[in-house]
Amino acid sequence: MGFVKLARNFYEQPTVQAARMLLGKYLVRVHPDGVTTGMILETEAYVGLEDKASHASRGRTPRNAVMFGPAGFAYVYVIYGMHHCLNAVTEPEGYPAAVLIRAVQPCEGLELIRARRRKQDSRMLANGPGNLCQAFGIERGLNGVDLCGDVLFVEDRKVSPADIVTTTRVGVDYAGPWKDMPWRFYIAGHPGVSKR
């Protein structure tokens, strides 16, 4: 309680910078079944029309429309027919970009998270974008939700992150030269980071 919710101007900054700065902050999900929170451990940046790894690379479509809108909204989509991914839209309206949140360290709501995940091992609860969405009850109904609202948001709890590792993004080998961009970030040595 008493933590500062990130405001819209945080999300308006350049995407790569926003991706780095989200590490160590806390994702908060307010759900009818309960509140869950977790420290963000791993992120990726998807930047502009040119980025062939981004859903926006082929222009605006019904699915990716939120990426073209104003910063500070959630872009949630279904992948592989069975998982969801959560992004925070960044940069000025009209410029399609977002930060994919790939892993958190669950904090509050552990019992609810374990029930949703049907797992006990604390490292396996939210280690990967699909697992994270399952753990936090994030589904497509949340696509387009305002991250400056009361349902899904990020708090700055002033945690100083340990060393940050920078690598290439996961699962984008189809993206030609863009697969080599160093746009994945995670907290060094943390067991909750997803494996490749």
Added chain:
DNA sequence: TATTGGATCGCC
């Protein structure tokens, strides 16, 4: 209308 493949996961 039909086909293709994916910003994944967990088990074999």
Added chain:
DNA sequence: GCGATCCAATAG
């Protein structure tokens, strides 16, 4: 290493 599972995007 591979199958699950389905829908958005593209081609026909």
